[in-house]
Amino acid sequence: MNPSAVADRNVADILVEALPYIQQFSTKTIVIKYGGHAMVDDKLKRDFANDITLLKYIGINPVVVHGGGPQISKVLSAMGITSTFIRGMRYTDDATMDVVEMVLGGKVNKDIVARINQEGGRAVGLTGKDGSLILAEKMKIYVQDDQEKPPEIIDPGMVGDVVSVNPEIIHTLTAKGFIPIIAPVGVGKNGETYNINADVVASRIAASLEAERLILLTDVDGVLDADNALVSSINDQRIGQMIGNKEIKGGMIPKVECALTALKRGVKKTHIINGKIPHAVLLELFTDSGIGTQVFVNGPS
């Protein structure tokens, strides 16, 4: 639905339309991945903080996993370091890892926490190290440019994959009325620090919490086809085709792959939506038409 169409509607109508959704989601867990590209300006950041606070007040358990890719790149470039990305993952040497941990676990995480608390919510910031939330290991990235040759394995440095999630700390916080805000930094079995793509963390956290919804907020309306038209529903087969013919590229690759992983691991529904639309989270959850792309396993394409 066009967001301005929502604004023109009678407030009472909107509230009534929202009621069955509020009833459906009450006491359920909704995981929201807040991408760095959606953290655009003060107004949008405030809208996001409002949405999350409102969800908690009406009895839903929101859990936020945030990114911060552009924010990391800005600090790295001020230090004269240029990042390279392999299939949407930032090559992470030791110096880059330090910056990633400082930016994600520090500035970005605390900004989101402070904004939600400003709106009357009770947010608590965590990285995957806190409460041993995310056990990680080095990710192996397979790249196959030539179908005739076997895939090449690329060493991405300290890029991590999630081995397991221990959600105890999240359950403890949500039960006490807090909203967990999670930075995608993981810990290895020898205490080493890993940089994990935030989409990967969001999908595994959502699975571990048996979440009702995983919502991935980004800076485009959802998955776009070759004509830049929104694909409002997509299944695993079409995802494979669109990655294969490079219609889905870069940062959208981990997003669609993670949406599928979440569904296969028991999350009920997953949507990729434009976080630059004011109150995108509320529009997605509480209106009949919703926005963005819904991802399916074996479903409609």
Ligand SMILES: Nc1ncnc2c1ncn2[C@@H]1O[C@H](COP(=O)(O)OP(=O)(O)O)[C@@H](O)[C@H]1O
């Ligand atoms: N088929 C596609 N549809 C939409 N976006 C795509 C597609 N292929 C690549 N992209 C890119 O993926 C980006 C979103 O990923 P990313 O930049 O990592 O965002 P975020 O910071 O929200 O995780 C879009 O801005 C777009 O440039």
Ligand SMILES: CC(=O)N[C@@H](CCC(=O)OP(=O)(O)O)C(=O)O
């Ligand atoms: C391994 C890897 O690429 N990690 C990401 C972590 C942040 C992230 O995922 O941020 P967005 O969601 O804003 O893209 C990075 O270094 O940029």
